[in-house]
Amino acid sequence: GTNQSGGGRFNEPTDAFVARFTASVDFDQRLAFHDIQGSIAHATMLARVGVLSEAERDAIVQGLTEIAGEIERGEFQWSVALEDVHMNIEARLTDKIGITGKKLHAYRRSRNDQVATDIRLFLRDEIDRVAAELARLRRGLIELADREADTIMPGFTHLQTAQPVTFGHHLLAWHEMLARDHERLLDCRRRLNVMPLGAAALAGTTYPIDRHVTAELLGFARPAENSLDAVSDRDFAIEFTAFASLLLMHLSRMSEELVLWTSAQFDFIDLPDRFCTGSSIMPQKKNPDVPELVRGKTGRVYGHLMGLLTLMKSQPLAYNKDNQEDKEPLFDAVDTVKDCLKAFADMVPAIEPKKPQMAEAARRGFSTATDLADYLVRRGVAFRDAHEIVGLSVAYGIRESKDLSEMSLEELQQFSDVIEGDVFEVLTLEGSVAARNHIGGTAPDQVRAAAQRARDALAAM
Ligand code: ARG
DSSP states (O other): OOOTTOOTTOSSOOOHHHHHHHOOHHHHGGGHHHHHHHHHHHHHHHHHTTSSOHHHHHHHHHHHHHHHHHHHTTOOOOOGGGOSHHHHHHHHHHHHHTHHHHHHHHTSOOHHHHHHHHHHHHHHHHHHHHHHHHHHHHHHHHHHHHHTTTOEEEEEETTEEEEEEEHHHHHHHHHHHHHHHHHHHHHHHHHHOEEOTTOTTTTOOSSOOOHHHHHHHTTOSEEOSOHHHHHHOOHHHHHHHHHHHHHHHHHHHHHHHHHHHHSTTTOOEEOOGGGOBOOSSOTTOOBOHHHHHHHHHHHHHHHHHHHHHHHHTTOOSSOOGGGGGGHHHHHHHHHHHHHHHHHHHHHGGGOEEOHHHHHHHHHHTTTTHHHHHHHHHHTTOOHHHHHHHHHHHHHHHHHHTOOGGGSOHHHHHTTOTTOOTTHHHHHSHHHHHHTOOSTTSOOHHHHHHHHHHHHHHHHTO
């Protein structure tokens, strides 16, 4: 804090610039309600073990509750001279209830275990919100995939047409990515959910506290095992930001596909107008701003991950002021993830596939060439020879501007006499996707079954 009084061990007040430079209240006031929640639990525990009287506890709880009201109504006077959210609230409590307010802080607890607790409480709540939004997005994807289980589009490798797939299958690939992200998020929550309070500045406290009581009051699984570790590490914030980076990486890949698919050259889908904007200069334009922005915002979240990793890497035990720098990147990562998830959860159910265009694109790129090779192999042709025969057929198709399925039986038989009329069953797009009929394959029935498993797995989380 600042030493305006010059009292104690200081001979002069803090330099005005230094006071501003070291203050965090402009951004850490976002932790106010969790700070109050932690203080109320701490006072409740202190009364339970007999360190505070019930009257003192009641005065503290009452005072803190009023302060929460003042903050909510925007009446609270935040002071940069009081450095951070913790000292602002402590000073206001002492204003209100006098010496009893100071007692709460005497029997702790330093700002070190306080801030370590506040961030965990804050992040735990935010994780629950993020998880709910992620679940909403997953549900939307699963239902769209189920609806589009029969819709055929080209599948790509190297962004070149490879084999036909169903649109539902493609969407469930997205869903798998998000299901793993969801697990990572819940895993992060489990690990952060231990309570630093009681670690005090670094070594623990001489007061007869009961950390199990406080942990239970705050919904933590247990008190943190080691006081030095509890006040100093921010690995849970890094872990969340790593989760966020992976999630955004996935959303960015999806965004990229949405941007491609809405282009006139692909023309696979329509995004409703409410997710797009026009151009001020080109009247024909309808730009996919929402996916573009999600793709762009991925960069800042990666930046926060690298920032937090670097923030921690050289810190000796235990608390160092460096850690005050954990909040802005974490807050921004939380906000960015929530906004991007909301955008996607709103947008995905509104994707309108253009089925004729998708099927036409799948037909154009000789996407059933592999099916023809498989057909030949089933008729006893060696794979090497089959590969060659199909290659010659495709070259002919390119010359004649004909897909394999558009060639006559006679045309196909120029390349191999084992080809018969039943070849057209495998050369159609429907035949091609239906033939990949095993778990994890693109056949429509498999997509419907996978959608049901995805629904069940989500419901069980
Ligand atoms: N504002 C500080 C932070 O964000 C709170 C802890 C400060 N503790 C201290 N001893 N300076 O980390």
